[in-house]
Amino acid sequence: MKAKDLFIIILKVFGIYLIKDVLTAIPPVLNSFFQMFEVSGAMAFFSLIISLLYLGIYVGIVYLLLFKTSLLVSKLKLASELSDEPLVVNLHRSSVYTIAIIITGLLVLTFSIPDLVKQIYFFYEFNDSRKRLFAPSPFDYSRMIIAITEVIIGLLFLGNQRTLVNYIESKRRRAKEESDE
Numbered sequence: 784m785k786a787k788d789l790f791i792i793i794l795k796v797f798g799i800y801l802i803k804d805v806l807t808a809i810p811p812v813l814n815s816f817f818q819m820f821e822v823s824g825a826m827a828f829f830s831l832i833i834s835l836l837y838l839g840i841y842v843g844i845v846y847l848l849l850f851k852t853s854l855l856v857s858k859l860k861l862a863s864e865l866s867d868e869p870l871v872v873n874l875h876r877s878s879v880y881t882i883a884i885i886i887t888g889l890l891v892l893t894f895s896i897p898d899l900v901k902q903i904y905f906f907y908e909f910n911d912s913r914k915r916l917f918a919p920s921p922f923d924y925s926r927m928i929i930a931i932t933e934v935i936i937g938l939l940f941l942g943n944q945r946t947l948v949n950y951i952e953s954k955r956r957r958a959k960e961e962s963d964e
Contacts, residue, residue, distance in 0.1 A: 788876075792883075798847075799947070803887070804841050805838070807932060807936075812834040815827060818831075877948050880952070888940030892934065892937035899930035899933075910922075
């Protein structure tokens, strides 16, 4: 493995980690879409455009990091000043991806489970205060839904790491076959 290959693996690991952010950027887009029926059209449209822009930027970054990594390494000249001597690492690329996906899943769970517990506490606190008040405002479920979604994403990463690795590797193989032709 050369230095360029190491940079490619590191960038793909960052791309794998950002998949969670792409998936958590979807609920605000849906929320903005449904707000068009509740609030003024101009404000809801502006919110929808901003949410779509936010989602588009994340999708673009993840796409570049996962599937156009060689292009990024060459354009950013990450390995230009390093020697072409092979680095001695006895791990297969797919093993590194599997480790990265497992670590990413664990990180997502580590950060999302406390947030989910906090949101459940807020929900019970809201229900308790609702009993004492006559006309409380409705509970905002969006943060709880995002926390549940993040927990599910973390569990999916842990349970389906082989499928994700195979998908990333198949894209790499296809790109390599196209460049060889």
